[in-house]
Amino acid sequence: EGVAPQDYTALKLKVQEWAPKAQEKIKGKIPETANVYFVPATLRPETMYGQTCCFVGPKITYGLFKVSENDYYFVTKRAAWNMAFQGTFFNSDKFPKDISELPLIVEMVGSDVVGTLVKAPLSIHTSGIRVLPMESVLATKGTGVVTSVPSDSPDDYATVMDLAKKAEYYGIQKEWAQLEILPVIQTPSYGNITAKFLVEKMKINSPKDAKQLAEAKDLAYKEGYYKGTMLVGDYKGQSVESAKPKVKEALIKAGEAFEYAE
Template sequence: QEYTGIKMEVTSWSPLAQDLISSVSSKLENRKVFLVAATLRPETMYGQTNCFVGPSLKYGVFIANKDEAYVCTLRAARNMAFQGTFEPREKVNQVLEIEGEKLVGTKIKAPFGIIPEVYVLPMESVLATKGTGVVTSVPSDSPDDFATYTDLRKKPAYYKIDPSWCSIDPIPVIETPTYGPMIAPALCASLKIQSAKDAKQLAEAKEIAYKEGFYNGTMIIGEFKGRSVQEAKPKVREAMIKAGLAVPYAEPEGLVISRSN
């Protein structure tokens, strides 16, 4: 699978993360730190409202090069090293381990986002075995994101988050003839998805959203407004990589999944 690793630069850490980060400042030196989110939908990045981590997953802070450090799972860092993303090549240099829970409330930049800075929020369904363990959230176009984001907005206190961290409404990015300007909320309504716990319907909604978006979607925002999703997808990806806002990230199937962490 060819993902795009979206580099979301930390602009302010949650208090719990700040303490840990401060304790390794001599190792980080003056590097910028990025949460790296793996996506198959770079063309939707205009509509980012937040970013998700698995609260019970373990993340690492890894030295990427002389200027940057990346936050992702150890499994993803090993893949990146193998793919030549780090300098020096093939070296996995973890300076800190941190639980996802402690990253919640951290403020990060959303590259290409209409909303330039967003918050890290918890999502129980983030898999440790896929991507980087960091998921950038586009509730207009991802039914999973819409369902979790809606749950969080309904009960912020229960999820131990500040309501201001999820105050942004979903942003229209792509229009399809059948589902209009926001496919994820439309599908969640028509499939009667009540919450992020409706895993079976969400899997179906995701399948439909991928196909409809790709084959029938038109961009309604950004540089490629008016163009088809098929045309915009590789162009947005290239533009982000060129701007230093994203890195290619591949996941050799089977092989890597069976490798132990």
């Protein structure tokens, strides 16, 4: 963990249809009418228009936590523990004394939920996006759930390319990894699909090229944040720097996101 606190936007991706393994595990444990959300933590809320899938670590253990009368979140236990102290849970007035006091309904591993269809706020893919595996997701950061924006995140771009190439190996349908990549931000140096530009220019061939990906991530972030202009959404034409807090506020106001810090 770093020393400076990281302020994330925690986005609520509502489950539309469970993968069969997950369905089996939750059967009878939550009401049929319950709202269940995958909750990725992001530092780039202004890019959410371009979400094409949602990543989980296939070997990471997650929990389904009851956060209010009819709402449940799918996150790591570590994230649920942090959330319990940040006003996210209905019983936050009574802080848990121990991790065993969290309202855990059922545990699952990432691979159980691969294929689940979720509805991602702001995404142009309004009929839903799929939960897909990403080996580099860290269990010790954020919520352990990462929403994928391949236009602006080199890690996400490299991962969706790899998933499409080896769909059979990953046990997914190729189309799930091949949703249209939307240009979200115009930049002077890298065009309007920054991540693709950098991955190709730096000849990054796989999500395992960690060192180059870290460099690409840094370049993409700086260029997008300081020099980028929004191409879509309510703040189209505005700088990323100015749009970012506004998109975050609008998502929170709409009940589609909340603040999460660690």
